[in-house]
Amino acid sequence: MNLENSQRLLSDFPRLFRLPPAYGAGEGEGAGEHFVFECGDGWIEVVHAVSRRIVAHAEEQGLYIVIHQVREEFGVLRFRMEGADAVIFRLLENAEMVSAGICEVCGAPGMLFTHGGWRVRCDLHRRLWGERND
Numbered sequence: 741m742n743l744e745n746s747q748r749l750l751s752d753f754p755r756l757f758r759l760p761p762a763y764g765a766g767e768g769e770g771a772g773e774h775f776v777f778e779c780g781d782g783w784i785e786v787v788h789a790v791s792r793r794i795v796a797h798a799e800e801q802g803l804y805i806v807i808h809q810v811r812e813e814f815g816v817l818r819f820r821m822e823g824a825d826a827v828i829f830r831l832l833e834n835a836e837m838v839s840a841g842i843c844e845v846c847g848a849p850g851m852l853f854t855h856g857g858w859r860v861r862c863d864l865h866r867r868l869w870g871e872r873n874d
């Protein structure tokens with residue numbers, strides 16, 4: 741994910757994204773600055789929408805939620821996190837399903853394809869993917 745989209749997520753949800761303690765990330769201001777979103781920019785709105793719902797639910801329920809990883813895995817969006825309850829797991833499952841229909845590169849409607857690995861691509865990026873690795 742590019743710098744602009746990463747910074748938008750980190751500034752809109754300043755306490756949500758943290759590397760696990762094993763990676764040397766502490767608490768407090770700036771602890772999320774080295775967080776890397778390991779997926780394409782086409783999914784920015786999916787990640788943003790689910791983050792907004794997670795934060796709202798966590799505040800309502802008094803939960804302490806930390807997302808340690810956001811990545812593409814087996815073609816779809818996946819999260820690793822701490823502190824999730826059943827509602828949040830359902831939100832994440834829903835985001836995963838939504839990502840399976842959105843091109844990871846550009847955000848247009850897409851489908852899961854396999855080409856040496858699973859990826860969600862629109863028609864254009866599916867064709868480009870056949871020619872080079874994006």
Ligand SMILES: [Zn+2]
Pocket residue numbers: 843844845846847848861862863864865
């Ligand atoms: Zn696309």
